[in-house]
Amino acid sequence: MNAAAVGQPGATEYPGLEWLASMAALVDAEGAIEYANPALENGLGVSRRLLNGQNLSHWMDCPALWQESLLQVRSNEFSSKRFDCMMRLRDLREAVQVQLIVARTDHPQGLLLAEVVEISQQSRLEREEQWHNQAQANKELIRNLAHEIKNPLGGLRGAAQLLHAELPSAELQEYTQVIIAEADRLQTLVDRLLAPHRKPHVVGDVNIHEVCEHVRTLLQAEFPQGLTIEQDYDASLPEFRGDKEQLIQAVLNIAHNAAQALQQRIVQGDASIVFRTRVARQMTLARQRYKLALVLHIVDNGPGVPAELKDRIFFPLISGREGGSGLGLTLAQTFVQQHQGTIECDSQPGHTEFRITLPLP
Template sequence: MLASPHLNQRLMEHLNTGIVLLDADLSIIFMNPAAEALLEVSGQRGRGVEFTMLARESDEATQAFRDALINGHSYTKREATIELHNQQQATLDYSVSPLSHPETRLPCLLVELQGRDRLMRISREEQLIAKQETTRNLVRGLAHEIKNPLGGIRGAAQLLERELPTADLAEYTNIIIEEADRLRDLVDRMLGPRTLPQTEQINIHEVLERVCQLVDVESEHQIEVVRDYDPSIPEMEADRGQMVQALLNICRNAMQAMMENPNPERPPSLTMKTRSMRQFTIGHHRHRLVVRVDITDNGPGIPEEIQESLFYPMVTGRPEGTGLGLSISQSIINQCDGIIEFESEPGRTTFSIYLPLEPL
């Protein structure tokens, strides 16, 4: 017994897979809600519009649609980059199947869409978290191997200083002691925060305002700070001081890049944007509610050759940089079960910080 067309439509409306039905002119006859979400258009607005006007890949892909309609052959394409009607890009898997319309019996195409952006982002985050954990373990082991002999060197220099025949020779032992202390401090900074977080209920916007004040002072009021806050975001539990430090490190890097590479046609600008996100996955965990903080600057961008290793200790694009700020920021955010991602091109760099608003 065949299901009625109305029952088939109701079933398709509850699928997680995007379903689009096209006529012989590749105009949209039907879209289910999943397809509307993937293509970022309502079914009412999309009905009757040529599919390539809403989601364009290439002339070859459009011709493949027409060939499938003529030849009656199905095909599938993986991880296709689609340009949507709003100039945004999406990565999709799609399958194209020719069939006859259940009511008119005219030839049409059934297009099944599966979004890949979210899965690719989750995979990328898992790799980033694994790399960060490997790096932290490496740094901890290295710190242990460095600090032990440093303590011995410093102690030996202090004992030697007592046995020196003249006081003017103490200058050399002082250099040994000072350099040993400097290396110890460097190793401690590589390890990040050494104390347990002192968590309390904080408002993320109060933290951002504190960061904005510090940036304004450090830049001597030369950087315009634009705020785009979502006031509905609830308080979260975190260490206020560490959170200020994590966000300030990111802003300070942006500030220094813009100040060192001034563009006379584009005054330096820093944008702080907050949004809440529901049912969002970070690594292996799905969170009911997450706050996303975007910090965007209009500086020169991050050199492509260091982007893959940007969060590693001692990696920096600045001759005077230590390469520790972003590594420390990522460690602090990871302690809160969050993660930092970034996108960069000349003239625009955005660091996105994702923080769960509820503990696991």
């Protein structure tokens, strides 16, 4: 990359790198950081001020390969060099695999460009695209199916009512009452399926912590004993424009599912749900790039999502709980996507984490 094209020598910012989705830095001949873009700052969890002067190899498990690549590019043996490496990134207990690219620039001080691409990031973007397409298909399927069910259902219920009035004995009327009750139950299900597409999007100023606190109050009222709900909030997060009621419902659906999955631990008295908010920089959401985003982590210590459901938990009518409607997570995903956000889930026994990411102004 031409460094002169992205900033003047000695400038504190390089606009072309500021908006780069991948983590990037300008480093000297030994690998010490002279400039770090916001994606690298966010990825490492260290402010740019503190990154300045530190060697990027501090976060790698392959410092020799890093130094070799710097030498080869610096000596013009290669115009650029790329290699795979393991790096320790923010909030991750284990190092993740990345691809490092070292390239020459025409910076007057001879700085080199180092770009870090998290290999799992590409998988995440592909998964997000797949979920988005699946959600759109689900939405069309639900709307069409609901309308197809609703029309004959009304006729079925009306006919049952007329038949009920004509039947001479209470014993026979019990059968029509069953038909009417089941028709009403199906009507309620259809209404729930159509609800997200019927209600208008009521936009106002939303504080994500007010949303979390509202949900926390509801959960503590329902589960007063045996369940601890922890708050780990980033107070610097600003308000944003959105539909507060939809977001409350989305967070409640996720947290309530978690609480129900924690029944055994609630009996034991060690059930835990954590609401954690963080700010993220340079995020791609719904195929659009945002400078800032908020991330809400909803974490529980339950048994985890069954392996056979992990890839289908956001599908409609899929439930891992007996008697569940399978609509809670589908509706949560719909509401989050209506805010141009994403929702993801990582789960293993003892640790299930849902992440809601929403763009910030």
